[in-house]
Amino acid sequence: MKKIRVLIVDDSAFMRKLITDFLQEEESIEVIGTARNGQDGLKKIELLNPDVVTMDVEMPIMNGLEALKEIMRKYPRPVIMLSSTTKEGTDNTIKSLQYGAFDFIAKPSGAISLDLFKIKEQLKEKVKLAVTANFKNKQILVRNEKNIPHQIKEYSKIDTYSEKSTTYSEEKRLKDKIVCIGTSTGGPRALQHVLPKLPKDIDAPIFIVQHMPPGFTNSLANRLNSMSFITVKEAENGEIVKKGTAYIAPGGSHMHVIQTGTSLVIKVDKSEIRNGHRPSVDVMFESISQLKNYYKVAVIMTGMGSDGTEGLKRLKTTGIVDAISESEQTAVVYGMPKSAYATQLVDKVEHVEDIAASIMNFIKK
Structure with missing residues (x-):
């Protein structure tokens, strides 16, 4: 060998x-x-x-x-x-x-x-x-923090799921919306492809789990915030959620999203490690699955293992959810997206540079 x-x-x-x-x-x-x-x-x-x-x-x-x-x-x-x-x-x-x-x-x-x-x-x-990583077709992104992000694409108004019932679409439009993203190895670069392309007035909060140890997620949030129209920050325990803001789970802690009255509130804790991870995508997805009267878009991107798969199953069985997984062609490590795709619960497979547009197509339908 x-x-x-x-x-x-x-x-x-x-x-x-x-x-x-x-x-x-x-x-x-x-x-x-x-x-x-x-x-x-x-x-x-x-x-x-x-x-x-x-x-x-x-x-x-x-x-x-x-x-x-x-x-x-x-x-x-x-x-x-x-x-x-x-x-x-x-x-x-x-x-x-x-x-x-x-x-x-x-x-x-x-x-x-x-x-x-x-x-x-x-x-x-x-x-x-x-040595197993996908380095083909990778563009190195060297940006100054003060650069203005690329112009937002015109998002297609074509309903790619026209075979679904009118009732489904109308019910979806009536609901408040949530975007939740899980990623691991290769994730910071993948997030740099996605978050700067989301418009400031996106009609949803965004919750992100990026596998990282303590001390690094605040730097990640600050860097992504410097190049995005939306606000990107490290999540804090007890804060009230706002639309147009992306919340990154603090390294070494799980992030839960709970409903208090008419507001969503973030809970951060150091409860048991799940599948070797804290923060865990499964933990975040499962907490979001308990929120009623919300339409949800779930995204699973590059990373090793299967974190997020069980949470995706819970999301799909408890509410109205569209799921996106990153393609094998652009994922640095095609583990987490592959596991999610194998459930047959993924609605769209996208190259990383097209994930933001796909999120907006779902949100705007």
């Missing part, structure tokens, strides 16, 4: 040694070289042609973010970023995901993490997953 050839880029000799030792415990992984900074890393990539690169975000001479841009421009391949949870570290990590990094891992205790063993298994799994 061909081994996965990995290059490790980190300015700390101690960290390079630890990561090398961890990865080489796996028979399927071979560490073929190390580099001390981004500049050194670029030379080693050209020389050694690794399958996967692990790269520290914060390094001297050339940091991980600058090196990543060059890798994606000259030698595109899966890059896994290792990040601290400082404000600068989390902001740069979110940028790296939107510049083309495959995924990231949070260092347990800063730049030099003596307890790096805590993320050892996670690191091995992400390296193995990275």
Whole structure:
């Protein structure tokens, strides 16, 4: 069996040694070289042609973010970023995901993490997953936060579900509306394709679960907010929901949506981990399934595993719901969308760049 050839880029000799030792415990992984900074890393990539690169975000001479841009421009391949949870570290990590990094891992205790063993298994799994990632037809999105988003498309008024009864359509128009989105690996870039294309006056709130550890979702929300017409924010416990706002579940916490009188209210908690995830798409979808008199659009995008599938089933059996899954062609990891599609409950399969238009077609019907 061909081994996965990995290059490790980190300015700390101690960290390079630890990561090398961890990865080489796996028979399927071979560490073929190390580099001390981004500049050194670029030379080693050209020389050694690794399958996967692990790269520290914060390094001297050339940091991980600058090196990543060059890798994606000259030698595109899966890059896994290792990040601290400082404000600068989390902001740069979110940028790296939107510049083309495959995924990231949070260092347990800063730049030099003596307890790096805590993320050892996670690191091995992400390296193995990275070589299966879909890097075909990926456009690297390098945007300035102040850029004005692309002009909103004219959404088709064609009823793609004309075979459904008039009663169904009229009942749907009478209801308040909710959009709920679940995503994981590759999600930050996928969300960057979707949220900036939604109009400010969208007649619905948007709820999002993106699998992330604590400390990173606020940076993700701020970055997406800077490029969107709608407001994008990290969800807060107890806040009253507003239309035209996207709420991202805080990393490490579940997000529930409950009805209080005529208002929807967000509940955030650290209840039991579901299917290895907190936040969990299933938990969010199941809470939304309990809301009566709402028409719902559910979206499942790129990610490993099946989170969101059971929640989609609950949504479909308890209310009026249209479901969208991301296509295999554009999903970085075609796990969660594939699992959802296999239920035969998905109404539309869309390339990521067309998901916003599909959401608006459903909302406006």
